[in-house]
Amino acid sequence: MIIKKNKPVIETRRNVLKTLAIGAGAAAGASILPGFVRYAQAQSSAPIKIGFQVHRTGIGAAYGRWYDRTTMAAAKLINDNGGINGRPVEIVAEDDGTDPKRGAEVVEKFATQHNCDIGFGTLFSHVVIGSAPRAGELKLPYFVVSEGHHVASGMLNRYTLQPGITDVKSQVQAMAPFVASTLGKKVTMIFPDFAFGHDHRDYFSAAVEAQGGEVLAKIAIPPTESSFTKYFPQIPSGTEVIYHVMVGPAVLTFVKEMGEFFGPNRPEIFGFIDSLEAVDLGSSGLEFLEGTYFWEGNPRYAQADQSEHDKFYREAVGVDDNGASISDPKDVSTYSHMFGCWETLHIVKAGMEAAGYQGPADRAKLIEAVEAMTDMPLSREHPQGAKRFNGKTHQTFGHQYISRVESGRLVLAHTTSIEDTLYPDETDYTTQSF
Amino acid sequence: MDLGPYLFLASLEGAVTAAVLALTAVGLSLVFGVMRVVNVAHGEFFMLGAVLAWWVASLAGGHPAIGFALAVLVAPVIAGAIAAAADFIVLKRLDYDPENTIVATIGILYIIQQTVLMTYGPDARPVEAPFSYRIYFPWFGYSAYKLFVIAAAVAILLGVWAIMARTRIGLVLRATQLDRETAQAFGIPVERVYALVFGLGAGLAALAAVLIVPIQQAHYLMGGDPLLLSFIVVIIGGLGSLSGTVVAAIIIGMSDGIISVFFTPTLAKIIATLLVAFILVFRPTGLFGTRSA
Numbered sequence: 001m002i003i004k005k006n007k008p009v010i011e012t013r014r015n016v017l018k019t020l021a022i023g024a025g026a027a028a029g030a031s032i033l034p035g036f037v038r039y040a041q042a043q044s045s046a047p048i049k050i051g052f053q054v055h056r057t058g059i060g061a062a063y064g065r066w067y068d069r070t071t072m073a074a075a076k077l078i079n080d081n082g083g084i085n086g087r088p089v090e091i092v093a094e095d096d097g098t099d100p101k102r103g104a105e106v107v108e109k110f111a112t113q114h115n116c117d118i119g120f121g122t123l124f125s126h127v128v129i130g131s132a133p134r135a136g137e138l139k140l141p142y143f144v145v146s147e148g149h150h151v152a153s154g155m156l157n158r159y160t161l162q163p164g165i166t167d168v169k170s171q172v173q174a175m176a177p178f179v180a181s182t183l184g185k186k187v188t189m190i191f192p193d194f195a196f197g198h199d200h201r202d203y204f205s206a207a208v209e210a211q212g213g214e215v216l217a218k219i220a221i222p223p224t225e226s227s228f229t230k231y232f233p234q235i236p237s238g239t240e241v242i243y244h245v246m247v248g249p250a251v252l253t254f255v256k257e258m259g260e261f262f263g264p265n266r267p268e269i270f271g272f273i274d275s276l277e278a279v280d281l282g283s284s285g286l287e288f289l290e291g292t293y294f295w296e297g298n299p300r301y302a303q304a305d306q307s308e309h310d311k312f313y314r315e316a317v318g319v320d321d322n323g324a325s326i327s328d329p330k331d332v333s334t335y336s337h338m339f340g341c342w343e344t345l346h347i348v349k350a351g352m353e354a355a356g357y358q359g360p361a362d363r364a365k366l367i368e369a370v371e372a373m374t375d376m377p378l379s380r381e382h383p384q385g386a387k388r389f390n391g392k393t394h395q396t397f398g399h400q401y402i403s404r405v406e407s408g409r410l411v412l413a414h415t416t417s418i419e420d421t422l423y424p425d426e427t428d429y430t431t432q433s434f
Numbered sequence: 435m436d437l438g439p440y441l442f443l444a445s446l447e448g449a450v451t452a453a454v455l456a457l458t459a460v461g462l463s464l465v466f467g468v469m470r471v472v473n474v475a476h477g478e479f480f481m482l483g484a485v486l487a488w489w490v491a492s493l494a495g496g497h498p499a500i501g502f503a504l505a506v507l508v509a510p511v512i513a514g515a516i517a518a519a520a521d522f523i524v525l526k527r528l529d530y531d532p533e534n535t536i537v538a539t540i541g542i543l544y545i546i547q548q549t550v551l552m553t554y555g556p557d558a559r560p561v562e563a564p565f566s567y568r569i570y571f572p573w574f575g576y577s578a579y580k581l582f583v584i585a586a587a588v589a590i591l592l593g594v595w596a597i598m599a600r601t602r603i604g605l606v607l608r609a610t611q612l613d614r615e616t617a618q619a620f621g622i623p624v625e626r627v628y629a630l631v632f633g634l635g636a637g638l639a640a641l642a643a644v645l646i647v648p649i650q651q652a653h654y655l656m657g658g659d660p661l662l663l664s665f666i667v668v669i670i671g672g673l674g675s676l677s678g679t680v681v682a683a684i685i686i687g688m689s690d691g692i693i694s695v696f697f698t699p700t701l702a703k704i705i706a707t708l709l710v711a712f713i714l715v716f717r718p719t720g721l722f723g724t725r726s727a
Contacts, residue, residue: 058655061556222699226650226659230447230694232574233440249558249653260568263575284562
């Protein structure tokens, strides 16, 4: 009896607790449910918002203009083919002024104000380095198109990925054998004095030394510099090859003044096309480049063996066979970099589809889906060439191109294999928690 | 490279810097000397000159020399007219109060910069040099146009000197500089003189930019460096002293060229800024300045 008497009391208490729990659950359910239902209804039509961090002003403006055109063309293509998971893609563009501080603010705006699903599209390495930590804190997947080695080096976080463009370390490593064997072993490097340039300095000098070459001098130039002749006397007289890479609004001045300085007695010259991205190769003062070599991320001039995919991509973005805008032949594209936006958006689409992405709650699933990717064949989605993505380091690897200036055009001279660009992993982001 | 040619190249580079700097800084110094206005927007008038030069040159077409010649004539006049208008609309209403005009010219700086960004765009655009001849010394090649810049700047500075020293306008300017109220009492239209001086100062900066734009390129952010260097030069030379400004421009330009070539451009800027600090501490009136009344 006593037990019997006690039992109901206990049961009652339990029941109360249960009822409370159910009530609380129901209340929570009731409060969540309408929202959920609304969301489920909206699912078929609400756009996937992609925050596009674009260098519309500042020293990266020329790149920004073309990153914008490429991104819009890729989004249009995706939308014309039914969007992502049946939802349209909406590009929310914000100018970061090519400024790291502004970059972090833009990322914050994407996450909290625009309610973007992801952030995307940053190029300049100092802006990426300034923005990525904030993206990590806000748990916003951040797909950069930057070339910097900072992703693969482990410097950033699990939310930052670079699946659509190769990094400087792999590029220069693939260039070093060509430079050392074809052009010369005594190299002088000229590079911009910030993270991107330092990647060149560190990884190219290591790579060329591995080829039995030697870097005689490393000349760093501030990316905002406007006059360059004063730097050229630092080039040692024994230099066989000048290795140059420059960015910013004054790149044309840089290359012109290099030509003026050397005159007809120039050493061999190997440049990264960054030094002349968005610049017409026919500009007066660039004649001396005839016979010199350039790294290209993607050949600017349509080559004899142009793939159908490059043809399609060129047309979709509005670029002619000389790498300039269809509407203005003087408006030269940043062809070696902007394909990264196109490819990254298609990777985001593939990742969201693989993850069954519904909304911000699935951000971790999206990252895991992209991390699981490996080989990406040459295709309409990857017009620059096949890629191999490393999910641990969040970095993609791909073919690199070396072109020679012939009659004022860049003609493809050598294509590296993907294997030429590989290096051992330096980090494993998949071990970081979300 | 041997020391001799090395020094030769450094001096050439320094002379180009000095020439352009002297023109820009004389404009700034003139405005301060006559109006007692610290024009923070001076670098933007420089930029405006370069952008207008691009605009004129791209409209002109034909041989690059035609576009360049037109730019030399048109760009400084338009930049000067804009400056004169800014003086009339803004600075005059502030009664040229020293503190207020600094803030106002900062505002003008942003208005000009952002207007150029919105219209001309964020790109760097080249203007072709009137001639592309190169001189090949035994050790290095050098653009003949840069030597032309030096010569042109010297000629323009001589012209400015002649105007100030030998013409009636110069007399009026000097009178206004010496004592505004007395000048007014003697029937000098001080307000119009001020507008003229502000326009002239901006015009000189714009002219310097027209000369430099075939070497560099026109870009909406290019006004920063000339502004900083002009201030350095004007402070070292003595605020309001034109001859002091020219001497200081030669010192700063040459040392910038030589230090940049032998060491680094950053060191050149550090030394120039340090020099300003020492001048302010030990000789606040500058090398050639006189104590203002």
